[in-house]
Amino acid sequence: MTDPSKEVFDNYLRNYERRGEGCFRSLEDVRALRLDRLPRWITRIRKDAHILDAGCATGYRLGLLHGMGYTRLIGVDVSAQLIETARSLLPSQVTLKLADIREFLGQTPDGVYDVILFHHVIEHIPREHTIGLLREFRRCLAEGGYLSLKTPNATCLLGGYHGFGDFTHVVQFNEFSLLQVLEQAGFDTGQVEFILHPPELFWPFRHPLHAAMRVLNRLRWRLNKLVHHVACILLDLRPTPRVSEWELEVLARK
Structure with a gap:
Protein backbone atom coordinates (compact mmCIF):
# COMPACT_ATOMS: atom_id res chain seq x y z
CA MET A 1 0.00 0.00 0.00
CA THR A 2 1.30 3.46 -0.90
CA ASP A 3 2.28 5.62 2.07
CA PRO A 4 -0.07 8.66 1.89
CA SER A 5 2.54 10.87 3.57
CA LYS A 6 5.03 10.01 0.81
CA GLU A 7 2.49 11.09 -1.80
CA VAL A 8 2.18 14.46 -0.08
CA PHE A 9 5.97 14.81 0.24
CA ASP A 10 6.35 14.09 -3.47
CA ASN A 11 4.20 17.17 -4.16
CA TYR A 12 5.37 19.25 -1.22
CA LEU A 13 6.35 22.28 -3.28
CA ARG A 14 2.65 22.96 -3.84
CA ASN A 15 2.14 23.17 -0.08
CA TYR A 16 5.00 25.67 0.23
CA GLU A 17 3.64 27.83 -2.55
CA ARG A 18 0.12 27.75 -1.12
CA ARG A 19 1.22 28.80 2.36
CA GLY A 20 4.12 31.02 1.27
CA GLU A 21 6.54 29.31 3.64
CA GLY A 22 10.28 29.35 3.14
CA CYS A 23 10.16 30.42 -0.51
CA PHE A 24 12.06 33.23 -2.12
CA ARG A 25 12.39 34.40 -5.69
CA SER A 26 16.08 35.27 -5.73
CA LEU A 27 19.09 35.80 -3.48
CA GLU A 28 18.76 39.52 -4.16
CA ASP A 29 15.29 39.39 -2.62
CA VAL A 30 16.73 37.64 0.43
CA ARG A 31 19.56 40.11 0.87
CA ALA A 32 17.33 43.15 0.41
CA LEU A 33 14.42 42.14 2.64
CA ARG A 34 15.06 39.22 4.96
CA LEU A 35 18.64 39.18 6.14
CA ASP A 36 17.66 39.74 9.77
CA ARG A 37 15.28 36.78 9.67
CA LEU A 38 18.25 34.58 10.56
CA PRO A 39 18.55 33.64 14.25
CA ARG A 40 20.44 36.28 16.22
CA TRP A 41 22.72 33.65 17.73
CA ILE A 42 24.21 33.07 14.26
CA THR A 43 26.70 35.86 15.02
CA ARG A 44 28.42 33.43 17.43
CA ILE A 45 29.33 31.21 14.49
CA ARG A 46 32.56 31.77 12.58
CA LYS A 47 32.32 32.19 8.81
CA ASP A 48 34.25 28.98 8.02
CA ALA A 49 31.88 26.82 10.09
CA HIS A 50 30.55 23.64 8.48
CA ILE A 51 26.75 24.03 8.48
CA LEU A 52 24.13 21.39 7.65
CA ASP A 53 20.54 22.39 6.91
CA ALA A 54 18.62 19.16 7.53
CA GLY A 55 15.33 19.64 5.71
CA ILE A 83 15.71 20.19 -3.94
CA GLU A 84 15.19 21.00 -7.61
CA THR A 85 13.82 24.42 -6.67
CA ALA A 86 16.72 25.04 -4.29
CA ARG A 87 19.23 24.16 -7.03
CA SER A 88 17.61 26.73 -9.33
CA LEU A 89 17.85 29.46 -6.67
CA LEU A 90 21.15 28.86 -4.91
CA PRO A 91 24.73 29.28 -6.18
CA SER A 92 26.62 26.15 -7.15
CA GLN A 93 28.93 26.50 -4.12
CA VAL A 94 26.06 25.33 -1.88
CA THR A 95 25.94 21.52 -1.77
CA LEU A 96 22.46 20.00 -2.03
CA LYS A 97 21.54 16.35 -1.45
CA LEU A 98 18.29 14.53 -2.16
CA ALA A 99 18.07 12.04 0.72
CA ASP A 100 16.22 10.93 3.80
CA ILE A 101 18.03 12.66 6.66
CA ARG A 102 18.31 9.43 8.66
CA GLU A 103 20.05 7.65 5.79
CA PHE A 104 22.26 10.69 5.15
CA LEU A 105 23.42 10.87 8.76
CA GLY A 106 24.08 7.13 8.74
CA GLN A 107 26.84 7.77 6.18
CA THR A 108 28.26 10.81 8.03
CA PRO A 109 31.41 10.55 10.21
CA ASP A 110 31.46 11.72 13.83
CA GLY A 111 31.96 15.40 14.68
CA VAL A 112 31.69 16.79 11.14
CA TYR A 113 29.35 19.77 11.59
CA ASP A 114 29.67 22.93 13.67
CA VAL A 115 25.98 23.79 13.23
CA ILE A 116 22.98 21.66 12.28
CA LEU A 117 19.72 23.41 11.44
CA PHE A 118 16.63 21.26 11.89
CA HIS A 119 13.79 23.72 11.34
CA HIS A 120 10.21 22.50 11.15
CA VAL A 121 11.16 18.91 10.39
CA ILE A 122 11.06 17.08 13.74
CA GLU A 123 7.25 17.18 13.69
CA HIS A 124 7.36 15.11 10.47
CA ILE A 125 9.46 12.33 12.09
CA PRO A 126 7.60 9.29 13.46
CA ARG A 127 7.78 9.08 17.25
CA GLU A 128 9.78 5.83 17.23
CA HIS A 129 12.60 7.51 15.25
CA THR A 130 12.76 10.88 17.07
CA ILE A 131 15.25 10.14 19.84
CA GLY A 132 17.49 8.03 17.60
CA LEU A 133 17.64 10.83 15.05
CA LEU A 134 18.55 13.40 17.72
CA ARG A 135 21.32 11.07 18.91
CA GLU A 136 22.65 10.95 15.36
CA PHE A 137 22.64 14.74 15.17
CA ARG A 138 24.61 14.91 18.41
CA ARG A 139 27.11 12.34 17.10
CA CYS A 140 27.65 14.34 13.92
CA LEU A 141 28.23 17.62 15.79
CA ALA A 142 31.74 18.78 16.64
CA GLU A 143 32.46 19.47 20.31
CA GLY A 144 30.88 22.81 21.14
CA GLY A 145 28.68 22.60 18.04
CA TYR A 146 25.04 23.64 17.95
CA LEU A 147 21.80 21.91 16.99
CA SER A 148 19.13 24.49 16.14
CA LEU A 149 15.57 23.17 16.36
CA LYS A 150 12.31 24.84 15.39
CA THR A 151 8.87 23.26 15.58
CA PRO A 152 5.26 24.35 16.14
CA ASN A 153 4.50 24.97 19.82
CA ALA A 154 1.65 22.81 21.12
CA THR A 155 1.31 25.12 24.16
CA CYS A 156 0.22 28.04 21.98
CA LEU A 157 -3.54 28.68 22.20
CA LEU A 158 -3.72 28.32 18.43
CA GLY A 159 -1.03 25.65 18.22
CA GLY A 160 -3.28 23.45 16.15
CA TYR A 161 -3.24 25.95 13.30
CA HIS A 162 0.37 25.06 12.51
CA GLY A 163 0.54 21.70 14.24
CA PHE A 164 -2.35 20.22 12.25
CA GLY A 165 -2.06 22.46 9.21
CA ASP A 166 0.13 19.90 7.44
CA PHE A 167 -0.96 16.31 6.82
CA THR A 168 2.63 15.09 7.19
CA HIS A 169 2.95 16.35 10.80
CA VAL A 170 2.85 13.30 13.06
CA VAL A 171 4.17 14.53 16.45
CA GLN A 172 3.50 17.70 18.45
CA PHE A 173 5.86 19.24 21.00
CA ASN A 174 5.81 21.81 23.73
CA GLU A 175 8.92 23.02 25.53
CA PHE A 176 8.72 20.23 28.14
CA SER A 177 8.43 17.31 25.73
CA LEU A 178 11.11 18.77 23.45
CA LEU A 179 13.52 19.10 26.37
CA GLN A 180 12.61 15.54 27.36
CA VAL A 181 13.63 14.01 24.03
CA LEU A 182 16.79 16.15 23.79
CA GLU A 183 17.89 14.94 27.22
CA GLN A 184 17.13 11.34 26.29
CA ALA A 185 19.26 11.79 23.15
CA GLY A 186 22.27 12.77 25.27
CA PHE A 187 22.16 16.57 25.28
CA ASP A 188 22.94 18.31 28.57
CA THR A 189 19.79 20.23 29.56
CA GLY A 190 22.04 22.95 30.99
CA GLN A 191 23.30 23.51 27.43
CA VAL A 192 19.80 23.75 25.92
CA GLU A 193 18.61 27.31 25.34
CA PHE A 194 15.05 28.32 24.47
CA ILE A 195 15.07 31.47 22.36
CA LEU A 196 12.81 33.94 24.18
CA HIS A 197 12.95 37.30 22.46
CA PRO A 198 10.56 39.50 20.52
CA PRO A 199 10.74 38.69 16.80
CA GLU A 200 12.57 40.84 14.31
CA LEU A 201 10.86 41.54 11.01
CA PHE A 202 12.50 42.59 7.79
CA TRP A 203 11.13 46.15 7.78
CA PRO A 204 14.00 48.66 8.12
CA PHE A 205 13.90 51.43 10.72
CA ARG A 206 14.72 54.11 8.17
CA HIS A 207 11.17 54.08 6.81
CA PRO A 208 8.68 55.56 9.37
CA LEU A 209 5.86 53.14 8.51
CA HIS A 210 8.15 50.14 8.69
CA ALA A 211 9.53 51.34 12.03
CA ALA A 212 5.96 51.58 13.34
CA MET A 213 5.28 48.03 12.15
CA ARG A 214 8.28 46.81 14.15
CA VAL A 215 6.92 48.50 17.29
CA LEU A 216 3.44 47.03 16.76
CA ASN A 217 4.94 43.58 16.26
CA ARG A 218 6.79 43.87 19.57
CA LEU A 219 3.55 44.91 21.31
CA ARG A 220 1.73 41.95 19.74
CA TRP A 221 4.40 39.62 21.07
CA ARG A 222 4.12 40.97 24.61
CA LEU A 223 0.30 40.90 24.56
CA ASN A 224 0.35 37.28 23.38
CA LYS A 225 2.69 36.39 26.24
CA LEU A 226 0.38 38.10 28.76
CA VAL A 227 -2.74 36.31 27.44
CA HIS A 228 -1.03 32.91 27.72
CA HIS A 229 0.24 33.70 31.22
CA VAL A 230 -3.27 34.62 32.40
CA ALA A 231 -4.69 31.44 30.81
CA CYS A 232 -2.13 29.31 32.69
CA ILE A 233 -3.07 30.99 35.99
CA LEU A 234 -6.79 30.41 35.39
CA LEU A 235 -6.20 26.75 34.52
CA ASP A 236 -3.65 26.29 37.33
CA LEU A 237 -1.02 24.93 34.95
CA ARG A 238 2.34 24.36 36.62
CA PRO A 239 5.08 24.83 35.74
CA THR A 240 4.08 27.83 33.65
CA PRO A 241 5.44 27.53 30.09
CA ARG A 242 8.07 30.06 29.13
CA VAL A 243 7.29 29.99 25.40
CA SER A 244 3.88 31.19 24.22
CA GLU A 245 4.62 31.94 20.57
CA TRP A 246 3.36 29.55 17.88
CA GLU A 247 6.93 28.39 17.26
CA LEU A 248 9.46 26.78 19.58
CA GLU A 249 13.07 27.69 18.88
CA VAL A 250 15.76 25.75 20.72
CA LEU A 251 19.54 25.85 20.58
CA ALA A 252 21.27 22.75 22.00
CA ARG A 253 25.05 22.73 22.41
CA LYS A 254 27.11 19.55 22.41
Whole structure:
Protein backbone atom coordinates (compact mmCIF):
# COMPACT_ATOMS: atom_id res chain seq x y z
CA MET A 1 0.00 0.00 0.00
CA THR A 2 1.30 3.46 -0.90
CA ASP A 3 2.28 5.62 2.07
CA PRO A 4 -0.07 8.66 1.89
CA SER A 5 2.54 10.87 3.57
CA LYS A 6 5.03 10.01 0.81
CA GLU A 7 2.49 11.09 -1.80
CA VAL A 8 2.18 14.46 -0.08
CA PHE A 9 5.97 14.81 0.24
CA ASP A 10 6.35 14.09 -3.47
CA ASN A 11 4.20 17.17 -4.16
CA TYR A 12 5.37 19.25 -1.22
CA LEU A 13 6.35 22.28 -3.28
CA ARG A 14 2.65 22.96 -3.84
CA ASN A 15 2.14 23.17 -0.08
CA TYR A 16 5.00 25.67 0.23
CA GLU A 17 3.64 27.83 -2.55
CA ARG A 18 0.12 27.75 -1.12
CA ARG A 19 1.22 28.80 2.36
CA GLY A 20 4.12 31.02 1.27
CA GLU A 21 6.54 29.31 3.64
CA GLY A 22 10.28 29.35 3.14
CA CYS A 23 10.16 30.42 -0.51
CA PHE A 24 12.06 33.23 -2.12
CA ARG A 25 12.39 34.40 -5.69
CA SER A 26 16.08 35.27 -5.73
CA LEU A 27 19.09 35.80 -3.48
CA GLU A 28 18.76 39.52 -4.16
CA ASP A 29 15.29 39.39 -2.62
CA VAL A 30 16.73 37.64 0.43
CA ARG A 31 19.56 40.11 0.87
CA ALA A 32 17.33 43.15 0.41
CA LEU A 33 14.42 42.14 2.64
CA ARG A 34 15.06 39.22 4.96
CA LEU A 35 18.64 39.18 6.14
CA ASP A 36 17.66 39.74 9.77
CA ARG A 37 15.28 36.78 9.67
CA LEU A 38 18.25 34.58 10.56
CA PRO A 39 18.55 33.64 14.25
CA ARG A 40 20.44 36.28 16.22
CA TRP A 41 22.72 33.65 17.73
CA ILE A 42 24.21 33.07 14.26
CA THR A 43 26.70 35.86 15.02
CA ARG A 44 28.42 33.43 17.43
CA ILE A 45 29.33 31.21 14.49
CA ARG A 46 32.56 31.77 12.58
CA LYS A 47 32.32 32.19 8.81
CA ASP A 48 34.25 28.98 8.02
CA ALA A 49 31.88 26.82 10.09
CA HIS A 50 30.55 23.64 8.48
CA ILE A 51 26.75 24.03 8.48
CA LEU A 52 24.13 21.39 7.65
CA ASP A 53 20.54 22.39 6.91
CA ALA A 54 18.62 19.16 7.53
CA GLY A 55 15.33 19.64 5.71
CA CYS A 56 16.50 22.60 3.63
CA ALA A 57 13.29 22.86 1.54
CA THR A 58 13.76 25.55 -1.15
CA GLY A 59 17.08 26.70 0.32
CA TYR A 60 15.77 29.80 2.07
CA ARG A 61 18.09 29.59 5.10
CA LEU A 62 21.05 28.51 2.97
CA GLY A 63 20.53 31.58 0.79
CA LEU A 64 20.59 33.82 3.86
CA LEU A 65 23.74 32.18 5.21
CA HIS A 66 25.52 32.36 1.86
CA GLY A 67 24.63 36.05 1.66
CA MET A 68 26.30 36.57 5.05
CA GLY A 69 29.54 35.00 3.85
CA TYR A 70 29.20 31.40 5.06
CA THR A 71 30.70 29.07 2.47
CA ARG A 72 30.70 25.52 3.88
CA LEU A 73 27.00 24.89 3.45
CA ILE A 74 25.12 21.68 2.73
CA GLY A 75 21.38 21.15 2.46
CA VAL A 76 19.49 17.85 2.58
CA ASP A 77 15.82 17.24 1.81
CA VAL A 78 13.64 14.23 1.03
CA SER A 79 11.52 16.10 -1.52
CA ALA A 80 12.85 16.04 -5.10
CA GLN A 81 10.67 19.05 -5.98
CA LEU A 82 12.11 21.17 -3.17
CA ILE A 83 15.71 20.19 -3.94
CA GLU A 84 15.19 21.00 -7.61
CA THR A 85 13.82 24.42 -6.67
CA ALA A 86 16.72 25.04 -4.29
CA ARG A 87 19.23 24.16 -7.03
CA SER A 88 17.61 26.73 -9.33
CA LEU A 89 17.85 29.46 -6.67
CA LEU A 90 21.15 28.86 -4.91
CA PRO A 91 24.73 29.28 -6.18
CA SER A 92 26.62 26.15 -7.15
CA GLN A 93 28.93 26.50 -4.12
CA VAL A 94 26.06 25.33 -1.88
CA THR A 95 25.94 21.52 -1.77
CA LEU A 96 22.46 20.00 -2.03
CA LYS A 97 21.54 16.35 -1.45
CA LEU A 98 18.29 14.53 -2.16
CA ALA A 99 18.07 12.04 0.72
CA ASP A 100 16.22 10.93 3.80
CA ILE A 101 18.03 12.66 6.66
CA ARG A 102 18.31 9.43 8.66
CA GLU A 103 20.05 7.65 5.79
CA PHE A 104 22.26 10.69 5.15
CA LEU A 105 23.42 10.87 8.76
CA GLY A 106 24.08 7.13 8.74
CA GLN A 107 26.84 7.77 6.18
CA THR A 108 28.26 10.81 8.03
CA PRO A 109 31.41 10.55 10.21
CA ASP A 110 31.46 11.72 13.83
CA GLY A 111 31.96 15.40 14.68
CA VAL A 112 31.69 16.79 11.14
CA TYR A 113 29.35 19.77 11.59
CA ASP A 114 29.67 22.93 13.67
CA VAL A 115 25.98 23.79 13.23
CA ILE A 116 22.98 21.66 12.28
CA LEU A 117 19.72 23.41 11.44
CA PHE A 118 16.63 21.26 11.89
CA HIS A 119 13.79 23.72 11.34
CA HIS A 120 10.21 22.50 11.15
CA VAL A 121 11.16 18.91 10.39
CA ILE A 122 11.06 17.08 13.74
CA GLU A 123 7.25 17.18 13.69
CA HIS A 124 7.36 15.11 10.47
CA ILE A 125 9.46 12.33 12.09
CA PRO A 126 7.60 9.29 13.46
CA ARG A 127 7.78 9.08 17.25
CA GLU A 128 9.78 5.83 17.23
CA HIS A 129 12.60 7.51 15.25
CA THR A 130 12.76 10.88 17.07
CA ILE A 131 15.25 10.14 19.84
CA GLY A 132 17.49 8.03 17.60
CA LEU A 133 17.64 10.83 15.05
CA LEU A 134 18.55 13.40 17.72
CA ARG A 135 21.32 11.07 18.91
CA GLU A 136 22.65 10.95 15.36
CA PHE A 137 22.64 14.74 15.17
CA ARG A 138 24.61 14.91 18.41
CA ARG A 139 27.11 12.34 17.10
CA CYS A 140 27.65 14.34 13.92
CA LEU A 141 28.23 17.62 15.79
CA ALA A 142 31.74 18.78 16.64
CA GLU A 143 32.46 19.47 20.31
CA GLY A 144 30.88 22.81 21.14
CA GLY A 145 28.68 22.60 18.04
CA TYR A 146 25.04 23.64 17.95
CA LEU A 147 21.80 21.91 16.99
CA SER A 148 19.13 24.49 16.14
CA LEU A 149 15.57 23.17 16.36
CA LYS A 150 12.31 24.84 15.39
CA THR A 151 8.87 23.26 15.58
CA PRO A 152 5.26 24.35 16.14
CA ASN A 153 4.50 24.97 19.82
CA ALA A 154 1.65 22.81 21.12
CA THR A 155 1.31 25.12 24.16
CA CYS A 156 0.22 28.04 21.98
CA LEU A 157 -3.54 28.68 22.20
CA LEU A 158 -3.72 28.32 18.43
CA GLY A 159 -1.03 25.65 18.22
CA GLY A 160 -3.28 23.45 16.15
CA TYR A 161 -3.24 25.95 13.30
CA HIS A 162 0.37 25.06 12.51
CA GLY A 163 0.54 21.70 14.24
CA PHE A 164 -2.35 20.22 12.25
CA GLY A 165 -2.06 22.46 9.21
CA ASP A 166 0.13 19.90 7.44
CA PHE A 167 -0.96 16.31 6.82
CA THR A 168 2.63 15.09 7.19
CA HIS A 169 2.95 16.35 10.80
CA VAL A 170 2.85 13.30 13.06
CA VAL A 171 4.17 14.53 16.45
CA GLN A 172 3.50 17.70 18.45
CA PHE A 173 5.86 19.24 21.00
CA ASN A 174 5.81 21.81 23.73
CA GLU A 175 8.92 23.02 25.53
CA PHE A 176 8.72 20.23 28.14
CA SER A 177 8.43 17.31 25.73
CA LEU A 178 11.11 18.77 23.45
CA LEU A 179 13.52 19.10 26.37
CA GLN A 180 12.61 15.54 27.36
CA VAL A 181 13.63 14.01 24.03
CA LEU A 182 16.79 16.15 23.79
CA GLU A 183 17.89 14.94 27.22
CA GLN A 184 17.13 11.34 26.29
CA ALA A 185 19.26 11.79 23.15
CA GLY A 186 22.27 12.77 25.27
CA PHE A 187 22.16 16.57 25.28
CA ASP A 188 22.94 18.31 28.57
CA THR A 189 19.79 20.23 29.56
CA GLY A 190 22.04 22.95 30.99
CA GLN A 191 23.30 23.51 27.43
CA VAL A 192 19.80 23.75 25.92
CA GLU A 193 18.61 27.31 25.34
CA PHE A 194 15.05 28.32 24.47
CA ILE A 195 15.07 31.47 22.36
CA LEU A 196 12.81 33.94 24.18
CA HIS A 197 12.95 37.30 22.46
CA PRO A 198 10.56 39.50 20.52
CA PRO A 199 10.74 38.69 16.80
CA GLU A 200 12.57 40.84 14.31
CA LEU A 201 10.86 41.54 11.01
CA PHE A 202 12.50 42.59 7.79
CA TRP A 203 11.13 46.15 7.78
CA PRO A 204 14.00 48.66 8.12
CA PHE A 205 13.90 51.43 10.72
CA ARG A 206 14.72 54.11 8.17
CA HIS A 207 11.17 54.08 6.81
CA PRO A 208 8.68 55.56 9.37
CA LEU A 209 5.86 53.14 8.51
CA HIS A 210 8.15 50.14 8.69
CA ALA A 211 9.53 51.34 12.03
CA ALA A 212 5.96 51.58 13.34
CA MET A 213 5.28 48.03 12.15
CA ARG A 214 8.28 46.81 14.15
CA VAL A 215 6.92 48.50 17.29
CA LEU A 216 3.44 47.03 16.76
CA ASN A 217 4.94 43.58 16.26
CA ARG A 218 6.79 43.87 19.57
CA LEU A 219 3.55 44.91 21.31
CA ARG A 220 1.73 41.95 19.74
CA TRP A 221 4.40 39.62 21.07
CA ARG A 222 4.12 40.97 24.61
CA LEU A 223 0.30 40.90 24.56
CA ASN A 224 0.35 37.28 23.38
CA LYS A 225 2.69 36.39 26.24
CA LEU A 226 0.38 38.10 28.76
CA VAL A 227 -2.74 36.31 27.44
CA HIS A 228 -1.03 32.91 27.72
CA HIS A 229 0.24 33.70 31.22
CA VAL A 230 -3.27 34.62 32.40
CA ALA A 231 -4.69 31.44 30.81
CA CYS A 232 -2.13 29.31 32.69
CA ILE A 233 -3.07 30.99 35.99
CA LEU A 234 -6.79 30.41 35.39
CA LEU A 235 -6.20 26.75 34.52
CA ASP A 236 -3.65 26.29 37.33
CA LEU A 237 -1.02 24.93 34.95
CA ARG A 238 2.34 24.36 36.62
CA PRO A 239 5.08 24.83 35.74
CA THR A 240 4.08 27.83 33.65
CA PRO A 241 5.44 27.53 30.09
CA ARG A 242 8.07 30.06 29.13
CA VAL A 243 7.29 29.99 25.40
CA SER A 244 3.88 31.19 24.22
CA GLU A 245 4.62 31.94 20.57
CA TRP A 246 3.36 29.55 17.88
CA GLU A 247 6.93 28.39 17.26
CA LEU A 248 9.46 26.78 19.58
CA GLU A 249 13.07 27.69 18.88
CA VAL A 250 15.76 25.75 20.72
CA LEU A 251 19.54 25.85 20.58
CA ALA A 252 21.27 22.75 22.00
CA ARG A 253 25.05 22.73 22.41
CA LYS A 254 27.11 19.55 22.41
